[in-house]
Amino acid sequence: xxxxxxxxKEVLRLRWKRRLIGTTKHWGLASKIAVYGLLILFSFVYLxxxxxxxxxxxxxxxxxxxxxANWIPTDVSGENYEKAIIVMDYWMSLLRNIYLAxxxxxxxxxxxxxxxxxxxxxxxxxxxxxxxxxxLSYLLPVQAVSMPNxxxxxxxxxxxxxxxxxxxxxxxxxxxNSALCILIFYNFHKQTPRVLLDAAQIDGAGYFRSYFRIxxxxxxxxxxxxxxxxFVWYWNDTNLVNLYLGGYHKDGLTTLMIRLSGFEVKYAAMxxxxxxxxxxxxxxxxxxxxxxxxxGTMLSILPLLIFYGVLQRYFVESVDHIGITGE
Amino acid sequence: xxxxxxxxxxxxYPRRITKxxxxxxxxxxxxxxxxxxxxxxxxxxxxxxxxxxxxxTVILSGGVQLEPLNYxxxxxxxxxxxxxxxxxxxxxxxxxxxxxxPIIVSFALIIAMLLNSRIRFRLGFRMIFFLPVIIATGPxxxxxxxxxxxxxxxxxxxxxxxxxxxxxDYIANPVRxxxxxxxxxxxxxxxxxxxxxxxxxxxPFTLYEAAKIDGANGWxxxxxxxxxxxxxxxxxxxxxxxxxxxxxxxxxDLISSTVTEVGKGYSHSAAIAWIYALLISLVLLVVFLLFRxxxxxxxxxxxxxxxxxx
Numbered sequence: 268x269x270x271x272x273x274x275x276k277e278v279l280r281l282r283w284k285r286r287l288i289g290t291t292k293h294w295g296l297a298s299k300i301a302v303y304g305l306l307i308l309f310s311f312v313y314l315x316x317x318x319x320x321x322x323x324x325x326x327x328x329x330x331x332x333x334x335x336a337n338w339i340p341t342d343v344s345g346e347n348y349e350k351a352i353i354v355m356d357y358w359m360s361l362l363r364n365i366y367l368a369x370x371x372x373x374x375x376x377x378x379x380x381x382x383x384x385x386x387x388x389x390x391x392x393x394x395x396x397x398x399x400x401x402x403l404s405y406l407l408p409v410q411a412v413s414m415p416n417x418x419x420x421x422x423x424x425x426x427x428x429x430x431x432x433x434x435x436x437x438x439x440x441x442x443x444n445s446a447l448c449i450l451i452f453y454n455f456h457k458q459t460p461r462v463l464l465d466a467a468q469i470d471g472a473g474y475f476r477s478y479f480r481i482x483x484x485x486x487x488x489x490x491x492x493x494x495x496x497x498f499v500w501y502w503n504d505t506n507l508v509n510l511y512l513g514g515y516h517k518d519g520l521t522t523l524m525i526r527l528s529g530f531e532v533k534y535a536a537m538x539x540x541x542x543x544x545x546x547x548x549x550x551x552x553x554x555x556x557x558x559x560x561x562x563g564t565m566l567s568i569l570p571l572l573i574f575y576g577v578l579q580r581y582f583v584e585s586v587d588h589i590g591i592t593g594e
Numbered sequence: 595x596x597x598x599x600x601x602x603x604x605x606x607y608p609r610r611i612t613k614x615x616x617x618x619x620x621x622x623x624x625x626x627x628x629x630x631x632x633x634x635x636x637x638x639x640x641x642x643x644x645x646x647x648x649x650x651t652v653i654l655s656g657g658v659q660l661e662p663l664n665y666x667x668x669x670x671x672x673x674x675x676x677x678x679x680x681x682x683x684x685x686x687x688x689x690x691x692x693x694x695x696p697i698i699v700s701f702a703l704i705i706a707m708l709l710n711s712r713i714r715f716r717l718g719f720r721m722i723f724f725l726p727v728i729i730a731t732g733p734x735x736x737x738x739x740x741x742x743x744x745x746x747x748x749x750x751x752x753x754x755x756x757x758x759x760x761x762x763d764y765i766a767n768p769v770r771x772x773x774x775x776x777x778x779x780x781x782x783x784x785x786x787x788x789x790x791x792x793x794x795x796x797x798p799f800t801l802y803e804a805a806k807i808d809g810a811n812g813w814x815x816x817x818x819x820x821x822x823x824x825x826x827x828x829x830x831x832x833x834x835x836x837x838x839x840x841x842x843x844x845x846x847d848l849i850s851s852t853v854t855e856v857g858k859g860y861s862h863s864a865a866i867a868w869i870y871a872l873l874i875s876l877v878l879l880v881v882f883l884l885f886r887x888x889x890x891x892x893x894x895x896x897x898x899x900x901x902x903x904x
Contacts, residue, residue: 306708310722312777316738317725378628385625389618397626397633404637406833408840408874410849411867414860415643416636418658439632449629474621499728506850528733564737568729575728579721 324348324562347562354534355526355563361570364522367508368501370430375437375445375497376490382440383452384482388464405446409506416441417510428520432511433501443500443507448493455489456482491581495574502571523567530563647864658860669865676858677866683844684873689768691839691877694779697772698835699828702783706790707820727784739775782838786831793827794820829885836881840874 287297327344351357386398416436417426425431436442440449459482467477483490505524512520526533575582623630648669650660663669674680709720758766772779797819805815821828840846849867852858 302708302711302713305704306713306719309705309708309780310719312780313722313725316777316781317729320738382626382629385622389622389625391619391622394622397630400633400637401629404633406837406874406878408846408867408871410846411644411864411871412637412640413850414853414863414867415640415647418643419635419640436632436636438628439636440629441632441636445629445632474624496727503729503734505733524733527737560737564734568734571728575725579724580717582724 320561320565323558324565326558347558348566350534350559351530351563351566354530354537354559355523355566357523357566360521360523360526363520364502365570367430367433367520367522368498371433371437371442371501372494372497374434375440375442375448376493378438378440379445379448379493380452380483380486380490381478383449383454384456384478386449386453387456387459388482401446401449405444405450413506413510420511426511426513428512430520433507443497443504448497451493452486452489455486459485491578495578495582498574499571523570527563527567530560534559644864644867647860648868650861652860654859669861670869673862673865673869676862677848677852680845680848680866680869683848686768687840687843687845687873688877690771690843691836693768693772694782694839695832695835695881697779698783698786699831701780702786702831703790703824703828705783705787706794709787709791710794723787724784726781727788735778735781739778782835785834785838789827789831789834790824793824797823825885825887829882829887832881832885833878836874836877840870840877845870 285295287295324347325343325345327346386394386401420426420432420435425435433442437445463481463485464477467481472480502522503524505522505528508522508525646660649663649666651663651669653659653661705723709716709723713719755770758769761769801819801823802815805819810818845866849863849870852866853860853863855862
């Protein structure tokens with residue numbers, strides 16, 4: 268009798284364990300709650316700044332002062348966006364920024380792809396040494412070389428407020444994080460089966476044909492990731508733009524990020540042209556501009572969000588295939 | 595053993611340079627030619643220039659002219675004399691690294707494991723977690739932290755402040771910073787999640803099944819299978835984290851701001867840059883020593899056996 272209840276207890280215990288924690292094949296309730304709970308919690312943490320920004324940017328001045336309207340604006344108003352568009356000279360800056368980000372991105376992707384392919388596919392003397400140099404150029408801080416680089420470009424008369432310095436550095440594989448891109452391509456091309464390229468060679472394919480017909484089509488996943496990253500890096504960059512273009516010029520090339528970092532000053536100068544005292548200016552900054560600054564921030568990352576939205580499906584899938592992991 | 599044999603072979607039969615090999619060399623060099631020129635001009639040459647700046651006085655009169663110093667490390671001595679805040683900044687940098695590195699790497703591993711498990715809306719979740727890769731840089735972050743969007747509202751600042759008042763300032767301050775910018779720190783783990791995820795997908799599922807059959811529970815498989823197989827990724831991610839976290843910050847601002855300051859200039863800035871480079875190299879060395887693969891032969895051997903048996 269006692270034995271039987273013991274067995275029954277054991278069965279009951281196992282059944283509950285299966286329901287709550289689950290088996291190898293199926294998850295129980297507790298595991299599910301834990302996993303989804305964590306995921307949703309982290310998703311909230313990740314999305315919180317964006318949501319905060321969006322909510323703030325849509326609020327009117329009255330809502331900002333009203334503590335009860337913490338999240339949802341009482342009346343959605345686009346006035347902040349209208350103002351921010353004027354302050355940032357949005358459409359013109361957007362066009363220039365796209366030009367300034369897209370061209371170096373394409374150059375960098377192409378050059379890094381071919382260099383990574385060269386490192387992965389061919390053996391040549393000093394290859395190990397050059398790989399070491401590549402790693403070193405990635406690990407050491409850019410600041411150590413950025414000043415001499417600038418002086419060099421200046422001596423070559425390339426820093427004339429045009430896209431030239433970006434073009435030269437990206438075409439020579441020294442753009443923003445180029446070394447990382449080369450490493451991504453290197454890892455990827457190392458995984459492409461050698462037999463395929465050898466077979467192509469036997470069939471009479473030369474250097475260019477085997478690169479463009481086999482290596483490039485096979486590395487679309489890596490190309491996608493590098494294009495996305497590089498575009499983002501160039502879009503968000505302010506150091507290089509400040510260095511090469513001398514920061515903000517009224518009619519020169521500029522980026523939305525530069526406009527954004529000078530946003531408060533520009534706004535205050537526009538809204539209160541008579542006040543130049545820094546005290547008043549900073550006070551305006553802290554109380555009034557919050558929503559408009561958020562609208563400006565939202566506007567400057569909007570193109571990135573759209574770009575990501577278009578590419579994300581391929582991006583998230585291609586991440587699975589690409590060997591960034593470097594083994 | 596094998597390596598030694600190969601070396602001996604190479605001595606016995608010296609390699610003949612064939613036409614085919616020459617062609618491969620040529621093609622290899624042709625592929626990397628643009629990068630080779632670039633690294634020569636913009637890295638090696640600039641490195642040398644930067645070192646020259648740091649060990650000479652730079653005079654700007656119709657171009658850059660170098661003048662020798664009174665003694666070798668004069669610029670460096672000047673840096674420590676003039677930048678009184680530098681030791682504090684270095685201390686902050688190091689404490690930040692010690693605090694942030696484990697958080698970012700372990701958080702990325704947890705998220706990657708969650709994303710890799712059998713969940714619904716996987717694409718949707720992944721899209722959210724890769725989102726910071728897109729926006730987590732530059733002025734946007736500065737604006738968001740400036741607006742207080744960087745801290746989690748659930749954690750009460752007052753409780754934290756009273757709790758932290760027990761500790762001395764040099765511990766309390768970084769911890770307070772940590773909490774007030776926790777979201778921003780977590781936002782920095784986008785790429786790390788990506789790396790872990792693609793690593794996790796390469797771990798053969800049979801390994802886990804074999805462990806389950808042998809009676810291991812989730813906790814044990816995590817420590818005995820996931821962590822050992824993820825070790826190279828952990829090293830990679832730690833290095834990546836150090837590099838990206840070092841790419842901005844107060845020392846970087848100091849380097850770029852001192853260039854134009856009167857009485858400081860290029861030499862001063864270059865000296866700080868080299869001190870910083872040395873600091874980062876030291877951190878990387880520590881990271882490498884901590885996370886390198888040590889005597890993993892046993893694990894690999896066992897894994898192989900398990901795979902064979904399965």
